[in-house]
Each structure stands twice: as C-alpha cells, then as structure tokens.
Amino acid sequence: DELVELRAGLEDAVGGRGRSFLVVGEAGIGKTRLVEELAREAAERGHLVLWGRCWEGEGAPPYWPWIQVIRAYLRIAHSEGLPRVAGGAGAPYLAQLVPELGGAQSPGPSVPPQSEHARFYLFDAVATFLQSRPDHTPLVLIFDDLQWADTPSLLLLQFLVHELRDTAILVVATYREMEARQNPHVADILGALARDGRHLPLRGFGEEEVALFIEGKTGRSASAALVRAVHRETEGNPLFVDEIVHLLVAEGALERWDATVPWSLPVPQGVREAIRRRLAPLPAPCRDALTLASVVGREFGLGALQAACGLGADALLEVLRPALGREVLVRDPRTAGRYRFAHALIRETIYEELGAAERARLHGRIGEVLEALHQMDPTPQLATLAHHFLEAVPAGAAEKAIAYSTRAARYAEASLAYEDAAVLFERALEVLAEAHPADARERCELLLARGGAQWKAGDGPGAREAFRQAADIARRIGDAPLLARSALGFAGEGSRLLWVRSGVVDQPRIELLEEALDGLGDRDPGLRARLLARLAINLYWAPEPERVLALSEEAVTLARQLGDPRDLAAVLRARWIALWRPEAAEERLAIADEIVRLGEQTADRELALLGRRFRIVGFLEHGDVVAADREIEAWAQIAGELRQPRYLTDLAMWRATRAIMDGRFAEGEQHARRALELGEREPEVEPAMRHAVQMSVLQFHRGQLEHAV
Structure with missing residues (x-):
C-alpha cells in the first residue's frame, strides 16, 4: 500500500538515493494522517523530520513553508552546532529570508542585491544548507497542502527535487487535486514534480477498514450492515467516516440503529454538513470565537484572538474549552500559545458560513488587531495585513488595502518572490481603480512596479502590457520621467535578455523609446x-548602423560624466553590442577590459563575468588562444x-569550443554534451541550438560532412 511505498522511499534516502513523493487526494481522504505515520516511524529511527505547512488562502509571507522548515531545523540543531551555508552566493538572501540564520552563514562571493540570478542563489543556498548536516542524519521533509503554496515556494521545491540524487533526503508533499487544478501555474509545477518523483493517489477506506476504524473509535464491533451503510454514504472518506461515527456516538444512534431500516442512519449530506452538526452543540460564545479564529486562518495565536474577542487569556481558554474537548481545535505542539483547527475542512466550513458583509467586517477587525500587535515591526506580517485589509475593502478599508498590499509586494520582490509581488501589485491596482479612479500617477507607479516584478518572474508578455499601460498614463498626464521609465521597461530593461532577438526590429519599442527621449x-x-543605451540595443538590426554607434557613444559620454560605475557598465554593454562588427574588434576588447575593472571595483562578480565573456570573444577573434584560455580558467x-x-x-561551451579548435574532438563532444545538459535548466540560452552548431563544426572537422548539416 501507500505507506509501504513511502517506507521503501525512506530506505532509498537512508542509502543516499534521495526520493520525492506527491500524495494526492480529496479533502479528508487521509493524506496528512498517512505522512504523519511515516514521520513518526522516521523520527523513531533517529531521522530528522521537518514540516512545512502551507497557509490556506492568501496572507502568508513569501516562502512560508520553507521558513517553517528552516526554523524547525535551527531549533533542533541548535544544541548540536549549526550547519554552515557553505560559501554560497545565496547566503545573504537566505539570511534575509530567515534572519535567525545570520550567524550560521559563511562569507560568499559578492553578487549585487538585484542580480538577475538572485533567486537561483537563494534556492542553491537552501539546498546546500539542508544537505550540510554535520552528522549526516537522513532528512525527511514534509510539505502539507501544496495546493495553497505560493509559486516561489513551489519553484524552490522543484529545484530541491532536482538536486536529490546522491543525498540522504526524502521529500513528501500532499495536495488536493481539485483545488490545485484551479490555478494553472500551480498545476503545471505540481505536474512537473510528479514526473520527477512518485505520484501516490489515495483512495478511501474499504468496508473492512471502516469496520476497524469504528471499532478503534468506539471500542466495540459494528454490525456488517452498519459498516456497509457508513461505507456507502461516505464513500470511504476517512474524515467523513470519523464525523459520522462522532454523530452516531453523540446522538446515541449507534446502539439503537436498526439494520433493517437503513434510512434511519443519521447521515448528513456531505462532510461539511457533518461538521456543522458536530459544531452545533457548542455554546454560542465558543462558536463566536471559532468564527473569528476562522477569519485569522487554519492556525492562530491566542494573542490576536484575545484582542479580537475582547477577552483575557484565561477567559478565552475557558470559552474555547468545549472546542478543544470535541477535537475541533488542537494545540500546536511546536509553539506555546498557538492553536489550529483539527482539519482544514473544519475551518473552511465555519468561514464559509459568513455572509459577505460580516466576512469583510471581521477581516477588518483582525487586520486592526494585527496592525496594533505588530506596530513596532510589521514587516514579517505585511502579507497577512494586506490579505485582511484587501478582504475588508467592502467594509471601508481601501486605503489600508492599497498601502499594505503595495508594501507587501515590495517586500515579496525583495525576498525574490516575484510572482507573489506581481499578484499583490495587481490587487493594489484593482482596489485603486475602485477607490481612487482619478489617481493616475499612483496607478502609473503601481503598473511600473508590477511590470518590473513580471519581468523578473519571466512573464514577458505581462510585463510589456503593464509598461504599455503605464506609458499611456504618463503620456496623458504629461510626466516625462514616468514615460521614460515606462519605455525602458517596455523595451526590456529589467529582463534577463542580454541582447535583442536575432534579426528582430521591434518598432513599438523603438517608437516609445524615441518618444521618451524627445519628452x-x-x-x-x-x-x-x-x-x-536601450535604443541603441533595439536598433542593432535596423539598417541604421551609424545611428546605433552615435546613440551608444552619447550614452557612454553621459554615464562617464555622472560617475556611477553600474550605470557606466550598463551603457558600455550597449556600446559593445553596437560595435559588434569585425572592424571594431579592438574597441570592443577595450570595453571588455573596462567592464572587468568595474566589476572588480564594485565587487560584482557577475559584472566581471560579463566583461570576461566579452574578453573571451575578443581574444578568440584576435587568434590569441593563450589569453582566451586564461580567461576561460578565470571564468x-x-x-x-x-x-x-x-x-x-x-x-562547458567555451571548453568544447577550445577542444574542437585543438582537434581534441572526443573531449569537445563531451564538453558540448555537458553544456546541453546544464542548459536544460536555463532554456533562454538556447542549449539545443548551441549544441547543434558545435556538433556541426565538430563533424565538419572530422570530415563527416554528411552529419555536419
């Protein structure tokens, strides 16, 4: 069965063959119970088990399940000596995500805060940190309810799963398929995770399992007729079976149930109705407190609920005592003063009973409470505050909704959660359109911010549309700097493209850049x-080579006058592209040298690598293979x-090129294959095209002309 498969995966991980599993099924089918049993067995064997629970709905900070995993790791490892973040460029990003890690990191190579590769460095740092356990204890990572995970958390999980080979790590994640399908991006990533690991769909209980469950819950055997009736009505869903048994016991129906009259079984219409009947006997103050708790979320702290209910700690615990007794709520064993609904469906059922107006009012109240509780440092709570005030917009919270969603978006972007940032900027735009439709300048700023986040998330079409809308507004209100920023974003500044596509002259980009320059x-x-500089790059394939040279030269002149090394490096790159012609080889090599110096001056290794890339090209153009080899080794x-x-x-591509040039064809083929494999992680570098070109050259030099084309 499923537990047997998970145990086999654990054995593989213990043997240094990392595995991943996705446990999928409907709500209440027993996903969490299954992985809890695996976790218990792993912990009893001395393995390290870490949980990351995804937050239902919106309002969680970026990478929330990962923050839980790393913090739990730190709590467990504290007495044994912390693992170190082994010299990775992602160490500062990881420490920003989990500030408690500040003392555990090793110095890493310098990269700029807004590096286009920053998210890779973060992901690599997380994977390295989790693999660097001092005692090499096998690690079990459990992620519950992935259907609610934010996109960056899923991408980080996908990265880690790719890195599992030859590690003592088992990854097990659960999700509800129906909810996951509602978000196409989440469904795509979960599909990729399933292909990389093992997919375990769960079925409901059979009749025999229902009989055993009833006996274990009540201490008495049930008749075959009762077992069949419960199984038929619940379709074996474990949570539904549990709720039915609760009702049978609470209503005294277990003893008087007549097998000859099957319709006398008090079966609710679905598991949510069963939960409502379970909640009905609770005192009114308890139900009111549970309603407020459902607005907070699946998990909640007593401090927030106290303030929302207007009760002291002792009084609140007394109010909640019936819910704890009926196992509607459970204490969080990891953190004092925190509680959680025993199952997500319980919280969902209570929350869905709220009418729209009441729901908005209560979200506003919770937002105000959290704002007061965290007024000294609201940063970790920004996403939560944004969520509550966005939900409270119908109750008059538009101003705070815009403010907090914008702040949360900027925090998410700084945390490298670009998809989350884009969504939050969009939510702010939606509220602004309703609350302040005439505030064109604020709308333009939000569109520019959203476009920047979309570029970083790889959503080029979405980014271009955001910048196009921003340009329309800037033009209408006559704001030249705003129009210039819109044009830069629309023309690709902030994207990961070094150049424009081969042979492409993008006329809308060129026209907007020219309009912005004139204004x-x-x-x-x-x-x-x-x-x-951006106009020069976009005009490269246009039949205006002299204009491209003039534009790039003016850009360099201005940048030198201003004296900012990063701005100078950016325009020097445009100048290098403008000079991409044989007669300008000397000047391009001089530009490459200057970019390397600027990278070293600013301790920016990525910038230095850009200069070295240009140097390698320049030295090979000059036929100076000794200098090219020196640069390749520095690279x-x-x-x-x-x-x-x-x-x-x-x-790998450079080494393949040099091996082919020297006639070391077998070695060249090996490096070319390595470049193709590595390039699968970076499709923008077009690895298949590069590999095809290198193999054609190699076959040509081997004299195998029939394979060279």
Whole structure:
C-alpha cells in the first residue's frame, strides 16, 4: 500500500538515493494522517523530520513553508552546532529570508542585491544548507497542502527535487487535486514534480477498514450492515467516516440503529454538513470565537484572538474549552500559545458560513488587531495585513488595502518572490481603480512596479502590457520621467535578455523609446543615458548602423560624466553590442577590459563575468588562444563559486569550443554534451541550438560532412 511505498522511499534516502513523493487526494481522504505515520516511524529511527505547512488562502509571507522548515531545523540543531551555508552566493538572501540564520552563514562571493540570478542563489543556498548536516542524519521533509503554496515556494521545491540524487533526503508533499487544478501555474509545477518523483493517489477506506476504524473509535464491533451503510454514504472518506461515527456516538444512534431500516442512519449530506452538526452543540460564545479564529486562518495565536474577542487569556481558554474537548481545535505542539483547527475542512466550513458583509467586517477587525500587535515591526506580517485589509475593502478599508498590499509586494520582490509581488501589485491596482479612479500617477507607479516584478518572474508578455499601460498614463498626464521609465521597461530593461532577438526590429519599442527621449530632453542625464543605451540595443538590426554607434557613444559620454560605475557598465554593454562588427574588434576588447575593472571595483562578480565573456570573444577573434584560455580558467573559478547554471553552461561551451579548435574532438563532444545538459535548466540560452552548431563544426572537422548539416 501507500505507506509501504513511502517506507521503501525512506530506505532509498537512508542509502543516499534521495526520493520525492506527491500524495494526492480529496479533502479528508487521509493524506496528512498517512505522512504523519511515516514521520513518526522516521523520527523513531533517529531521522530528522521537518514540516512545512502551507497557509490556506492568501496572507502568508513569501516562502512560508520553507521558513517553517528552516526554523524547525535551527531549533533542533541548535544544541548540536549549526550547519554552515557553505560559501554560497545565496547566503545573504537566505539570511534575509530567515534572519535567525545570520550567524550560521559563511562569507560568499559578492553578487549585487538585484542580480538577475538572485533567486537561483537563494534556492542553491537552501539546498546546500539542508544537505550540510554535520552528522549526516537522513532528512525527511514534509510539505502539507501544496495546493495553497505560493509559486516561489513551489519553484524552490522543484529545484530541491532536482538536486536529490546522491543525498540522504526524502521529500513528501500532499495536495488536493481539485483545488490545485484551479490555478494553472500551480498545476503545471505540481505536474512537473510528479514526473520527477512518485505520484501516490489515495483512495478511501474499504468496508473492512471502516469496520476497524469504528471499532478503534468506539471500542466495540459494528454490525456488517452498519459498516456497509457508513461505507456507502461516505464513500470511504476517512474524515467523513470519523464525523459520522462522532454523530452516531453523540446522538446515541449507534446502539439503537436498526439494520433493517437503513434510512434511519443519521447521515448528513456531505462532510461539511457533518461538521456543522458536530459544531452545533457548542455554546454560542465558543462558536463566536471559532468564527473569528476562522477569519485569522487554519492556525492562530491566542494573542490576536484575545484582542479580537475582547477577552483575557484565561477567559478565552475557558470559552474555547468545549472546542478543544470535541477535537475541533488542537494545540500546536511546536509553539506555546498557538492553536489550529483539527482539519482544514473544519475551518473552511465555519468561514464559509459568513455572509459577505460580516466576512469583510471581521477581516477588518483582525487586520486592526494585527496592525496594533505588530506596530513596532510589521514587516514579517505585511502579507497577512494586506490579505485582511484587501478582504475588508467592502467594509471601508481601501486605503489600508492599497498601502499594505503595495508594501507587501515590495517586500515579496525583495525576498525574490516575484510572482507573489506581481499578484499583490495587481490587487493594489484593482482596489485603486475602485477607490481612487482619478489617481493616475499612483496607478502609473503601481503598473511600473508590477511590470518590473513580471519581468523578473519571466512573464514577458505581462510585463510589456503593464509598461504599455503605464506609458499611456504618463503620456496623458504629461510626466516625462514616468514615460521614460515606462519605455525602458517596455523595451526590456529589467529582463534577463542580454541582447535583442536575432534579426528582430521591434518598432513599438523603438517608437516609445524615441518618444521618451524627445519628452525627457536633458532634464535627467542618468535616465537619458539608459534610454540611449536601450535604443541603441533595439536598433542593432535596423539598417541604421551609424545611428546605433552615435546613440551608444552619447550614452557612454553621459554615464562617464555622472560617475556611477553600474550605470557606466550598463551603457558600455550597449556600446559593445553596437560595435559588434569585425572592424571594431579592438574597441570592443577595450570595453571588455573596462567592464572587468568595474566589476572588480564594485565587487560584482557577475559584472566581471560579463566583461570576461566579452574578453573571451575578443581574444578568440584576435587568434590569441593563450589569453582566451586564461580567461576561460578565470571564468571557471568564478562560475564554480557562483554555481549558476547559465555560467556553468557557458564554461562547458567555451571548453568544447577550445577542444574542437585543438582537434581534441572526443573531449569537445563531451564538453558540448555537458553544456546541453546544464542548459536544460536555463532554456533562454538556447542549449539545443548551441549544441547543434558545435556538433556541426565538430563533424565538419572530422570530415563527416554528411552529419555536419
């Protein structure tokens, strides 16, 4: 059965062959109970078991299940000596995510705070941290209710699953298929995770299991007729069976049930109706407190609920005592003063009973309570505050909804949760459109912010549309700097593309950049330099080579006058692209040298690698293979420290090129294959096309012309 499969996966992990499982099934089918049994067995064997529970609905901080995992790891490992974040470039990002890790990190290679590869560094740091256990104890990671996980958390899980080979790590995650399907992006990632691991769909109890469950719950055997009736009505759903047995016992029906009259079984219409009947006998103050708790979420702290109910700690515990007695609520064993609904469906059932107006009013009350509780440092609670005030908009909370969703979006972006940021900026825009439709400037700023987050999340079409709308507003209100920022975003600034697509002349980009330049004039030299550089790049394939040179030269001149090394490096890149022609090889090599110096001056290794990329090209153009080999080895050292797949792909490609040039064809083929494998993690580098070109050159030099094309 499923537990047997999970046990076999645990044995593989103990043997250094990491495994992953996705346990899927409807609500109440027993997913959590199954993995709890596995967790209990693993813990009894001395393995380290860490849980990450996803927060139902919105309001959780970015990477919330991972924050729980890492914090639990720190609590357990504290007495044994903390693992170190082994020299990774992601150490600062990881410490930002979990500040308690600040003292556990090793110094890493310097990368800029807004590196386009920042999220890879974070993911790599998490994987390295979890693999660096000092005692090499097997690790079991359990993620519950992935249907509610934020996209960045799922992407991090996907990254870790790719890294499981040769590790003593078992990953088990649960999710409800129906809810997961409602979010296509979540469904896609879960589908990829299922392909990378083992998919375990759960079925309900059979009649024999129902009989055993009733006996275990009541201490007495049930008749075959009663077992058949319960199984028929519940379809074996364990939670539903549990609720029916609760009702049978509470209503005294177990003793008087007549097997010859099957319709006398008091079966509710579905598990939610069963839960309602279970809650009905609770005193009114207890039900009121549970209603407020359901607005907070599946888990809640007594402090927030006290303030919301207006009760002292002792009084609140007395009010909640009947719910604890009926196992509607359970204490959180990990944290004092925290409680959770015994099952997510209990919380959902209570919450769904609220009317729209009451729901908005209570969210507003909870938002106010949390705002007061965390007024000294609201940062960790920004997503939660945004969620409650967004839900409270019908009750008059529009101003706070806009403010907190914008702050939460900026925090999410700084935490590398770009998808979360884009969604929060969109929510702020929706509220702004209803509450302040005339505030064009604020709308423009929010569109620019959303476009930037979408570029980083890889949503190019969405980003372009956001920047196009921002440009329309900036044009309408006559704000030249806003129009310039819109044009830069629309034309690809903030995306991961080094260049424009081969042969592409994107006329809408060019026209918007030209309009922005005309409108800006000489008012903002830094902004003007960036516009000139971006226009030069976008005009590269246009039949205006002299104009491209002039634009890039003006951009460099302005940047040198301003003296900002990062702005200068950006426009020098545009100048290098503008000079991509044989007669300009010397000047391009000089630009490459300057970019390397700027990278070293600012301790920005990624910028230094860009300069070294240009150097390798320049030295090979000049036929100076000794200098090219020296640069490739320098590249290898930095790329090995940063561990970024794109840089390692390029390294394998450079080594394949040099081996083919020297006639070491077998070695060249090996490096080319390595570049193709690494490039699968970075599709933007077009690994298949690169591999095909290198193999054609290799076959040509081997004299196998029939295979060269």
